[in-house]
Amino acid sequence: MMKILVCDDDEALVSMVRFKLSRENFGEVFKAADGREAKRLLDENTFDLIISDIHMPFHSGLEIVTHVRQVLKKNTPIIILSAEGLEETVLQAFDMGANDFITKPFSPAELAIRVKRLLNL
Amino acid sequence: MMYEQWVSAYGITAEEKVFIFIGMFFFIAAFLFITFILISRFTKNNRQQHEVALRNHFQRSLNAIIIMETTSAVPDSSYRFKIESLKNVMKQSSFARQVMANQLVALKKTISGSSSKILERIYIELDLHSYSIRKLKRGSWKMKAQGIRELTELNYTDAIHSIRNFLTANNKTLREETFLALVRLDQDKPLSFLDHYTGELTPWMRINIHYHLSKSDSRRIPDFSQWFTSSNLDVVLFSLSMARQLRQTSAVTKLPELLSHSDVRVVALTLETITELEAYDLADVVAEKTATFWNNEKISARLVRCLGRISYTHEHKQAILTYLDHPDYNVRFYAAKALYTLDDEARNMLQDFNRGMNGILSGIINHISEPLLQ
Amino acid sequence: MWNIIYLVVNTLILAYAVTIAVSYLVLAIISMIEMHAYIRRNYFIDYKYILSSPFAPGISLIAPAYNEALTIIDNVKSLLSIMYNNYEVIIINDGSKDDTLAKLIPAFDLVKVNYDLQYTVATKPVRGIYKSRNRAFKKLTVVDKENGGKADALNVGLNFSRKDLVACIDVDCIIEPDALLKMVKPFLEDRTVIASGGVVRIANSCIIEEGRLIEIKLPVSLLARMQVLEYIRAFLLGRMAWSKLNGLLLISGAFGLFKRETALKAGGYNHKTVGEDMELVVRMRRYMQDQGQRYRVAYIPDPLCWTEAPSSATILSRQRNRWARGTFETLSLHKKLFFNPKYGVMGMLSYPFWFFYEWLSPFVEFIGLVFFLLLVILGQVNWTFFISLTFAVYSFAFFISMFSMLAEETSFFKYTAKRDIFKMIAVALLEPIWFHPRVVWWSIKGNYDLMKGKKSWGEMTRQGFVQYKRKEKVA
Numbered sequence: 017m018m019k020i021l022v023c024d025d026d027e028a029l030v031s032m033v034r035f036k037l038s039r040e041n042f043g044e045v046f047k048a049a050d051g052r053e054a055k056r057l058l059d060e061n062t063f064d065l066i067i068s069d070i071h072m073p074f075h076s077g078l079e080i081v082t083h084v085r086q087v088l089k090k091n092t093p094i095i096i097l098s099a100e101g102l103e104e105t106v107l108q109a110f111d112m113g114a115n116d117f118i119t120k121p122f123s124p125a126e127l128a129i130r131v132k133r134l135l136n137l
Numbered sequence: 138m139m140y141e142q143w144v145s146a147y148g149i150t151a152e153e154k155v156f157i158f159i160g161m162f163f164f165i166a167a168f169l170f171i172t173f174i175l176i177s178r179f180t181k182n183n184r185q186q187h188e189v190a191l192r193n194h195f196q197r198s199l200n201a202i203i204i205m206e207t208t209s210a211v212p213d214s215s216y217r218f219k220i221e222s223l224k225n226v227m228k229q230s231s232f233a234r235q236v237m238a239n240q241l242v243a244l245k246k247t248i249s250g251s252s253s254k255i256l257e258r259i260y261i262e263l264d265l266h267s268y269s270i271r272k273l274k275r276g277s278w279k280m281k282a283q284g285i286r287e288l289t290e291l292n293y294t295d296a297i298h299s300i301r302n303f304l305t306a307n308n309k310t311l312r313e314e315t316f317l318a319l320v321r322l323d324q325d326k327p328l329s330f331l332d333h334y335t336g337e338l339t340p341w342m343r344i345n346i347h348y349h350l351s352k353s354d355s356r357r358i359p360d361f362s363q364w365f366t367s368s369n370l371d372v373v374l375f376s377l378s379m380a381r382q383l384r385q386t387s388a389v390t391k392l393p394e395l396l397s398h399s400d401v402r403v404v405a406l407t408l409e410t411i412t413e414l415e416a417y418d419l420a421d422v423v424a425e426k427t428a429t430f431w432n433n434e435k436i437s438a439r440l441v442r443c444l445g446r447i448s449y450t451h452e453h454k455q456a457i458l459t460y461l462d463h464p465d466y467n468v469r470f471y472a473a474k475a476l477y478t479l480d481d482e483a484r485n486m487l488q489d490f491n492r493g494m495n496g497i498l499s500g501i502i503n504h505i506s507e508p509l510l511q
Numbered sequence: 512m513w514n515i516i517y518l519v520v521n522t523l524i525l526a527y528a529v530t531i532a533v534s535y536l537v538l539a540i541i542s543m544i545e546m547h548a549y550i551r552r553n554y555f556i557d558y559k560y561i562l563s564s565p566f567a568p569g570i571s572l573i574a575p576a577y578n579e580a581l582t583i584i585d586n587v588k589s590l591l592s593i594m595y596n597n598y599e600v601i602i603i604n605d606g607s608k609d610d611t612l613a614k615l616i617p618a619f620d621l622v623k624v625n626y627d628l629q630y631t632v633a634t635k636p637v638r639g640i641y642k643s644r645n646r647a648f649k650k651l652t653v654v655d656k657e658n659g660g661k662a663d664a665l666n667v668g669l670n671f672s673r674k675d676l677v678a679c680i681d682v683d684c685i686i687e688p689d690a691l692l693k694m695v696k697p698f699l700e701d702r703t704v705i706a707s708g709g710v711v712r713i714a715n716s717c718i719i720e721e722g723r724l725i726e727i728k729l730p731v732s733l734l735a736r737m738q739v740l741e742y743i744r745a746f747l748l749g750r751m752a753w754s755k756l757n758g759l760l761l762i763s764g765a766f767g768l769f770k771r772e773t774a775l776k777a778g779g780y781n782h783k784t785v786g787e788d789m790e791l792v793v794r795m796r797r798y799m800q801d802q803g804q805r806y807r808v809a810y811i812p813d814p815l816c817w818t819e820a821p822s823s824a825t826i827l828s829r830q831r832n833r834w835a836r837g838t839f840e841t842l843s844l845h846k847k848l849f850f851n852p853k854y855g856v857m858g859m860l861s862y863p864f865w866f867f868y869e870w871l872s873p874f875v876e877f878i879g880l881v882f883f884l885l886l887v888i889l890g891q892v893n894w895t896f897f898i899s900l901t902f903a904v905y906s907f908a909f910f911i912s913m914f915s916m917l918a919e920e921t922s923f924f925k926y927t928a929k930r931d932i933f934k935m936i937a938v939a940l941l942e943p944i945w946f947h948p949r950v951v952w953w954s955i956k957g958n959y960d961l962m963k964g965k966k967s968w969g970e971m972t973r974q975g976f977v978q979y980k981r982k983e984k985v986a
Contacts (some may be wrong), residue, residue: 123250163910502628
């Protein structure tokens, strides 16, 4: 059973993504409403995939990426899901080690296919 | 009666009566406020709870509808059933309708593709579009604007004619809301209103319009250079910045004449646009302008930055070099940076100049060569 | 003879009271109308469009730090997570005597860089400029300089910044994540805006974690509660109206956003006054008016900045003492404005208002009290007159407080617990007799210290320590 972590402070979005991913039978979906909760979950568990917003309370999505790559030293696939698609931000995200970048508004179907690819299903 | 007796008993003068009256007046007013606050708080709390409950309920239904519709062939009856049950909730109150409309608008902002089409369909099937259209006929501008916003977010293009009427509304927010609605709903000419627009186009509108254009189909984006000659300065500035941001190379041929525009802001923005579009063809034209703008430090700073990006001959680099002893620090800084980043020849020219001037630019050169400051 | 003095003093005080009451009432009503217009106007706004826009103007957040070692790491982290794209955080270590800088260097992996800093506004020398090697902290710069006071530190930030706008803040303030998005909007809507100010709220007893506000609570300390009421009144009922009239003179030093170019042209912060925040706004306005350029100072009523208020009388007295001195210094530096039609609303309305009703009022109240005590001693008091007048004044004060509570309730609605209303009513009833007299006394003391201080010590030696909030409050 795969474990997926979704970090976003937009409740409606998290609920939609959870619904979609569990419906596709990708695995168990955990949620974190802010960067601190995300960090705590990441420290205590091992996930197979992380989907994260950029602007969240406490720690940004980019900080989460750095945390996973440099502190936890894991290569868990990370998808950044952000309303902000400025070139500089996208470049920075990939540079820090994100595996994919999706801008909002996003298509749930597209997200699912990208998740599938990263999980090698 | 009682009061008069009391007044006479204590020998209260007219002056004092006024004070007592004022005191009583404000005390009573204060207590009215308190009552109002308590009532408002009570209703607010109730409404909030009600709203949260409704929202959660709607979200669950919407999730199910959207995901089922896009994943596999789920029987139509299950979709119909869900819609009908939502309709029943809608019937109960306008409050429920508003919560649903807000929910759809919010979801529409995060979701695109086929799922977002389903949201549009739900909006119509729940008859919320006629609810929004009714808002356009309401007296308050806020209601009208809200109606426009809902119709636009849910892409109800049929409303475009009713919305267009508000282009000349008195209220600024309503007018801006209308522009944005047209930008988003008008499929053929989303920015046609610019042709005859005489009003102000604030940076705020620029941000909004750019946002919506960048999220929409690229075929809808017009060639902004058509408005470079507009008599409205705001329109010129707006279309220049759009051409720059959207990298419309078709604008390049029209840029040289804007360098002689009477307004310096247009000239500044034109130089930025040339920089951003990397219009090498215009390097000669820009280099010729150095004398004209030498005294304007803001234009000069932009000019050297522009040359730093598009120069390719020795003459161009020579033109940048003259700015190394410009009276303004910023201009010197950007001139040095332009030469430093251009190519080896230019970098050597900079170093030679600095040696010739006994290291006067060493501070700047150290700064621009610092990797952590890039 | 006695009767004449009595009549004159009485009439003067009465006239003063009536005009001050009327002006407060007028300001309150204008504020209320303007605030609701603001809320309606911004009801539809999606501030996130600014966030993702390449057209959003660049902002430098300038935060001077003096002996902040205890909290600096959390403060900087919270500043780095503000929702805005095109911004940088400049921490100015103003010659701290503790290990503020030593804490920052390892926490953010800082190294010294060769920044070619220009002293456009003259300041104390800069010892070093630091940047992070970690790309996640790319937005951060730390400037280490010799101690020169808050104004001097802010000037270093003005010199350093290359962005269009600068936000000057107190480093220990809690800034709401969307604060910059909201503060920048007036600049986008109107190109003539030169500065925008925001509301400062009181963070005592609120739950704060890692430099972020988690839950808003009414302070436990009575003294802090008094200040909550005072702040709501001042920010919701006063400044909103002044901004509508385009006569706003004070943008609180805790959080303000300025056009860098105008601030620099006006000469930057004045390090000779303890009221550098008000003085800068006045000077920027004067500069624009002298240049004959149209301009506006905007004001955002959303609660965007939370600060720890002094909860002990000693520290509060120091703060009020400083405010009184700052007010007087600014007013005397710009006395040219007094009823000067050349300076428009600022000269004809704002300045006189500040002079008569902000600076002068403690004196009037004090003289009134002395006069009353004199009458008591002489046995000349007309008690029914006194009681009825006191009642009128007291109920007016209570009314204005309730008006501000109403403004808060119908707008931002931050203290949501039901009991809080009753607590605030009690505070409002108690404030005029328990809190206000002390504020008056501290202001008078401040003015007195200023007069005395000017003789005994120079203008320069006072800075450094006084201008930063004392850290006793942390303990």
